[in-house]
Amino acid sequence: MTAPRPRRPRRAARAGRYTALLGYLLFLAFPLLWLLSTALKSPRELASAHPAWIPRHPTLANVRQAFAEQPLAHAAANSALVALGTAVVTVLLATPMAYVMARHRTLLARAATGWVVVSQAFPFVLVIIPLFLVLKELRLIDSLTGLVLVYVVWSLPFALWMLTGHARAVPAELEEAAAVDGAGRLRTLVSVTAPLLAPGIAATGLFAFVTAWNEFFFALVLLKSPERQTLPVVLTHFIGAEGVADLGPLAAAALLSTLPSVAVFALVQRRITGGLLAGAVKS
Template sequence: MRTPPGVRAGQYLALLGYLAFLALPLLWLLSTAFKSPRELGSSHPRWIPGHPTLDNFRRAFDEQPLLHAAANSLLTAAGSALLAVLIAAPLAYVIARRRSPLTRAATGWVVVSQAFPLVLVIIPLFLVLKNLRLIDSLIGLVLVYVVWALPFSLWLLAGYVRSLPRELEEAAAVDGAGRVRTLVSVVAPLLAPGIVATALFAFVTAWNEFFFALVLLKTPDHQTLPVVLTHFIGAEGVADLGPLAAAAFLATLPSLLVFALIQRRITGGMLAGAVKS
């Protein structure tokens, strides 16, 4: 049954509206980053800067250690994404393929854990890390990000595992493949898009996270990029808007680039994995 033209037009309008909702803040941020102080103080702001300048970017790098903070963010985001995938993948397979009280309890924990606000866990978390001597440590921050991303990662990967036909594993067993060989040669290639999506989620979550990094990191050399961005706001709450916009725009680029590079794997990886198997 074909979709009526009016319904299809409405769908396209809704999609365009959603895209505009997502893109307008980023475009305004980019516009602000290239505006001069005079334009930023104007009572009639414009979308397109009248006299574009790179001075905000220069000041941002001169005033704050953005490159060092970006390196800290990259280290913690990549490390937490890698560990989250390594832990979540086998656990998600067990949860999806084994029906038992333990797996049902694990599924319930995944759901319940998402309801806890950060403020409730920060004090006990701080005390635990203090006893482990991991306060003001990037390793401790990575462990926190892994634990925080693990419930959603398990839920996401378990859904991918459930979508895989059991017949493929049964056929591999009939052909003489053992459990490990089946997991490596059959399940892993089919699970690739789920693993990529989970790694992307964990990476972006850790890259953008602010609250844990603010509380757990005290040494300036250990601070991540979201924390350093707050240094552009003065003691009285007045923001140095031009350098802040320039630095914030640069901080969004890694997430956008990572998604642009792997989005085809997310959408096409399932078919590619089926062919390879």
């Protein structure tokens, strides 16, 4: 009879994994935690030569000053409008296109899929001039509609790639069975295919929303009127010509602009992960 193996190495390995995981989570959360700490510090604590991790006297004065100095609420409304518009239009365009590319695996579909992946390698600076000229001809410069159009064009390739993989995961036999039972093409797509594509559609819409919410470069170049600027652009107004003028209000404004993205990912984390993994595995 053999002696039982010692459990100490197994426990040590498990403790090591948990420690590494905790360290990784702290590494990811550190910028947000430091932003929160900075936003709650008084001007005296911010000017201290020995900054503390935790504010000794937490205050919301920085938040009030940030809203008093810049139109953060109006900018947040602009960002929300642009992000929602981008998500809706991207999903409406990408879903039928991805379904066709998934069901008809022709040479043209493969070439389109390859071009979708390659197009993501183009830097912003390379496309901003052609986009600017096109929007100028369409009279969409300094327009939230034009910004939504740009974001849709930029988000559509990745959305197509992800939704195409997800559509391939839907068995065609289910659609054939629905057709045998007498369901028409439209009824089959609405009642059978669309519910199975829901996780991928949700992940695609959330990706487009968060991308548009956080984007800065296109908004800086294309929006000139202060009343149309989005939240990332307004954040730059806290920075003067010689550096950061008020670190506390800037940290408070940056924290408020970050919270919506964090909340969205926290609420629908499983659906986003499922949609991304399904699209990646089947692509």
